[in-house]
Amino acid sequence: MAQVYLGVDAGNSKTVALASLASGEIVGAGRAGCGDIYGVRDPADAVAAVLGSVDAALSQAGATRWTVSAAAFRLAGVDWPEDGEYWDRALREHWPALTQRSIANDGYAALRCGEPSGIGVSVVAGTAAAIAGRGPDGAMWDMGWWSQHAMGALGLMTEALRAVYLAELEAGPPTRLTSALLEFYGVPSVAELNHRFNRREGRPTQADRTRGARVVTATAMAGDPVASDIVDEQGRRLSLYAQIAARKVGLLDRPEPISVVLSGSVLMAPSSPVAAALLAHLGERLPTAVASPATLPPVAGATLDALAEGGVALSPDVVGRLAGTVPPPEFLKT
Template sequence: MGELYLGVDAGNSKTAALVCTAAGEIVGYGRSGCGDIYGAPTSSDAVAEVAAAVGDALAGASVAMAGIAGAAFRLAGVDWPEDCAFWDTALREKYPTLRRRSILNDGYAAIRCGEPSGVGVAVIAGTAAAVAARGPGGAVWDLGWWPQHSMGAAGLAEEALKAVYLADLGLGSKTSLTEGLLEFFGRSSVFELNRWFTRREGAAPWQEKPRAARVVTAAAEAGDQVAQVIVREQGRRLAMYAGVAARKVGLADGPGKVSVVLSGSVLMAVESPVADALLAELDGHVPGVVPHRAVVPPVAGAALDALGESGIPVTPAVTDRIAATLPPKEFLAT
């Protein structure tokens, strides 16, 4: 089988891990819960979830960590230097035999999902949003806690709820989102909807809001003007932060092309109006942009990073092999 490589993508909804060969064949995989040190009940819980996914992936590949030649940990919540230091200590204690590894924010996992060189910008819109970039000289930058706008599925839902509440108060335009969200959440009135999300006891868990993103995109596609404004604004925000990322790592300094990879459930949905809105805005924020759709999920991008950082060329054949040997779709469902 030869040397094996490990890629880990940890987020709030799940943590996924893949073990692959140098040729890109996936030979083990594992999945667990929240691996974000900001989102898990405790940082120790996040470490345990990452370890659980890694353990299952190693077991599936019938290999111990000592047999892993290189690993890329792409972890939500690696936002500040102390976060990286925390994970460096945790992984060193957990896996003392691991020979080569890197630790970065999960946003970086998506770059190689559409740009094999790993140089470019990734724009991810899933439950939340992430933007990360790697420049030609190796400089990296990610959005972390810098965004001042709500984005991703959560952002779409929050803006839609705001529009519904304002319409109910007579301070905003009427919108089909009112009927759509009441039906989706099973509430009898806007009063009950607002109360359900904000009451002191028995309030809806935060995970409920992002689920309604599909209501917003469906309303926009059906012609609702309020929903269309929300979708266009989501595209503008994502494009704006992609521009910041490109400038931060030197991708905007010359006349060359700049790869921007789109990933995440909101942008990868069939005929996604948010993706269309983002693409319509990108030229104005990233000169020379060449957009790419991710061809593999972020955890596969992490595995490709593990290969690339170990000196193995990430060729189309390697990416194709990873894509062909991915776990079943339900493994990556959120």
């Protein structure tokens, strides 16, 4: 079997691995559960998920761990040095033969999805947000726990519920979010909505909470001032951390345009008002920014990282072949 290159994108909702040939052709794909060491009861469960997705991808490719030339692990929860050290120890224990590997926060996975050079800033807004930057000299910075604001679907819903509760208490302006969220969640009153999300027993899952984010954006698009302010604030926050990432990796010191890659369900939704707000604020904070939506799923960006780190030149042919063989959206859907 020819040597393969492995990209892994691990989050809270799922972990996905792709196996690629040096030509860029994807020959195997695997899925597993939560790969975030912060999102599981025992970090070993995250390791099992990551390696499970890897083995599934290699099995489909007719390959083994011994045939992996390079692997790029882009993992939610790699936020501090000790997190990377944990994964390094785990991979050395479970896969000692894998010497060409890199471990980084999952925010970096999206960079090559819109900028094959891997130089620029990625802004991911899905369930939460991940923002990362890489400079021309290899400097890297990711938001991790530096974020002081709730963003992504969690941020939209956190702010929307706060607005609804304050409106009910006559401590904030009335908003159409109240009726929209009551209808969406099938509860008769704001008191019941509050109870649903804050009771001691039987609280809904994070997925149940975040699915209401689409109601927030739809209400904003319908013209509700409160929802519109929430959406605009999301764009402002995302642009702020994108600017910080660009500064941290030295991109502000260059005359060249700064590539900003947008990814994640909140930003990639059709006619996303959050994306529009982000672009408006980004123009103020980073006038030389050239923003583009990711054309590939994050795991494909991780696979491009593995190819590049393994010595493969990312020619248009290689990138195009990878893009043409990525698994269908149904496989990658959360």
